Amino acid sequence: MSEDTLARGPVHAVHTELGATFAPFGGWEMPVSYAGVVAEHNAVRKNVGLFDVSHLGKALVSGQGAAEFVNSALTADLERIGPGKAQYTLCCTESGGVVDDLIAYFVGPDEVFLIPNAANTAAVVAGLADAAPAGVTVADRHRDFGVFAVQGPASRDVVAALGLPVDMEYMAFADATWNGVPVRVCRTGYTGEHGYELVPSWSDADALFRALVDAVRAAGGLVAGLGARDTLRTEMGYPLHGHELSLEISPLQARCGWAVGWKKDAFWGKDALTAEKAAGPTRTLRGIKAVGRGVLRPGLTVMRDGSAVGTTTSGTFSPSLGVGIALALIDTAANVSDGDEVHVDVRGRMLACETVAPPFVSPNTK
Numbered sequence: 001m002s003e004d005t006l007a008r009g010p011v012h013a014v015h016t017e018l019g020a021t022f023a024p025f026g027g028w029e030m031p032v033s034y035a036g037v038v039a040e041h042n043a044v045r046k047n048v049g050l051f052d053v054s055h056l057g058k059a060l061v062s063g064q065g066a067a068e069f070v071n072s073a074l075t076a077d078l079e080r081i082g083p084g085k086a087q088y089t090l091c092c093t094e095s096g097g098v099v100d101d102l103i104a105y106f107v108g109p110d111e112v113f114l115i116p117n118a119a120n121t122a123a124v125v126a127g128l129a130d131a132a133p134a135g136v137t138v139a140d141r142h143r144d145f146g147v148f149a150v151q152g153p154a155s156r157d158v159v160a161a162l163g164l165p166v167d168m169e170y171m172a173f174a175d176a177t178w179n180g181v182p183v184r185v186c187r188t189g190y191t192g193e194h195g196y197e198l199v200p201s202w203s204d205a206d207a208l209f210r211a212l213v214d215a216v217r218a219a220g221g222l223v224a225g226l227g228a229r230d231t232l233r234t235e236m237g238y239p240l241h242g243h244e245l246s247l248e249i250s251p252l253q254a255r256c257g258w259a260v261g262w263k264k265d266a267f268w269g270k271d272a273l274t275a276e277k278a279a280g281p282t283r284t285l286r287g288i289k290a291v292g293r294g295v296l297r298p299g300l301t302v303m304r305d306g307s308a309v310g311t312t313t314s315g316t317f318s319p320s321l322g323v324g325i326a327l328a329l330i331d332t333a334a335n336v337s338d339g340d341e342v343h344v345d346v347r348g349r350m351l352a353c354e355t356v357a358p359p360f361v362s363p364n365t366k
Contacts, residue, residue: 009054010146010205014213018223026118028055030226037227041319044191044232045361048152048221050212051229053190053197054205057102057121058145059114061128063136070104070112073131073268075251077261083108086171086188088259090251091116091124092269096276097247100124101239101256103188105173113184115147117241127268146205148212151195151224151232153364158215159185159196162208166196170366178208190229192236192363234316234325237287237358243298243313244285244327252281253329255358283310283329286336287358288344290324294351301345302328302353309334312344320361324351327358 006029015022020031031052033040043049061070071078076089085106091099100120105113116124121142129138150158156166164185165174173186181204189195200208213223230240237255239245244254250273251257260273290296296315301308315326326344330336338357343350 007055009052010202011052011054011209014206014209015052018213020225023226025226026055028118030055033225033227034223037225037231038319040222040224040228041231043222044152044193044224044228045320046153048150048154048158048216048219049191049224049228050158050216050221051149051151051224052146052209053149053229054146055118056147057114057116057118057124058141058147058199059116059121059125059128060139060141061112061114061132061136062110062139064110065133066136067106067109067112069133069136070128071264072266073128074104075260075267075269076104077264078104078106078112080261081106081171084172084174086173086186090245090256090259091127092251092267092273093247094269094272096250096269096272098241098245098249098251098254099127099247100241101245101259105184105186120241144202145199146202146209148198148200148205148209149189149191149195150198150212150216151189151191152193152221154219154221155193155195158212158219158221159198161215161218162211164198178211183208189365190238191232192238192359192361192365193232194364194366231316231319234314234327235318235320235360236363237327237360239285240314249329250276250281252276253283253285255285281332283331285313285358286310286328286330286338287356287360288312288326288328288342288353289321289356289360290344291341291352291354294324294346294349296324296326296344296346296351296353300326302330303343303345303350304334304336304340307334309336309342318360325360330355
């Protein structure tokens with residue numbers, strides 16, 4: 001995709017003013033870093049960081065029985081939560097592949113707000129729209145809202161400094177106003193730290209983001225880009241669609257079976273996933289931590305006793321641990337357990353590693 005065709009979010013001008021470096025991601029021109037990936041990563045783990053993730057999709061399912069319809073399509077069980085709560089869920093094909101992983105915000109029985117990944121928004125909206133019963137509308141609201149993530153131990157203070165609500169449970173949300181404009185405040189995130197995601201209208205996003213920049217800086221934090229977002233989520237073992245989840249990688253293989261409402265009457269892909277669960281997945285996502293010096297990347301072969309047993313799906317240098325880490329799909333038949341020694345082929349050099357159960361660092365989301 002050429003630079004001229006990349007989409008830009010509502011606060012692109014602010015990123016330019018802040019001196020961000022940019023790169024394409026999911027069809028959007030995204031800020032990669034400002035002060036440097038490691039500094040931004042550490043700010044989130046130790047203090048607070050601010051991310052613009054307005055590239056994420058937004059979709060509204062509304063009408064009588066909207067929540068019931070969404071529950072019949074997506075994997076997680078919406079009946080386990082109520083209005084004002086959010087839920088991680090998956091949109092699957094009938095063969096059990098993953099079209100996307102997303103967050104569903106249960107507004108009420110007749111309204112569910114969805115935040116899918118940027119590149120998959122159109123596919124999710126099209127699939128739901130095609131299946132929606134009479135009276136239920138599925139609308140693509142991708143460019144109607146911005147999304148800002150305030151993440152880290154001091155995130156509560158930053159959001160509170162703007163007069164927005166902060167006292168809510170993890171995976172809950174509240175509708176509020178800031179300077180007279182509506183903002184949805186969500187206790188969600190993608191970093192493993194205590195945090196909030198703020199959803200203003202597209203037209204109000206610039207003013208809110210500038211206020212957040214000032215509040216984060218006053219708290220000693222940093223504005224952070226896509227680079228730190230990736231190192232943070234990899235340390236937590238959080239999947240990224242196209243890496244740990246895809247049309248060829250099922251929720252069970254990605255260790256996301258906990259996001260499937262197995263007792264529900266129906267959801268897309270139920271028969272295929274139930275059969276896979278009964279038989280056992282042929283491969284499983286595991287964490288890999290380098291023992292020697294070296295940076296792990298996606299697409300590397302994992303070896304054990306001279307045989308290939310899997311492939312890395314994500315890989316990076318962990319600023320928190322000071323070593324290379326990766327997520328990898330490992331063949332179940334290889335009988336690899338946590339703590340086993342493996343080697344990863346890094347451009348012809350066999351890097352000694354050990355398998356671990358993700359996350360690599362302890363989460364502090366709650």
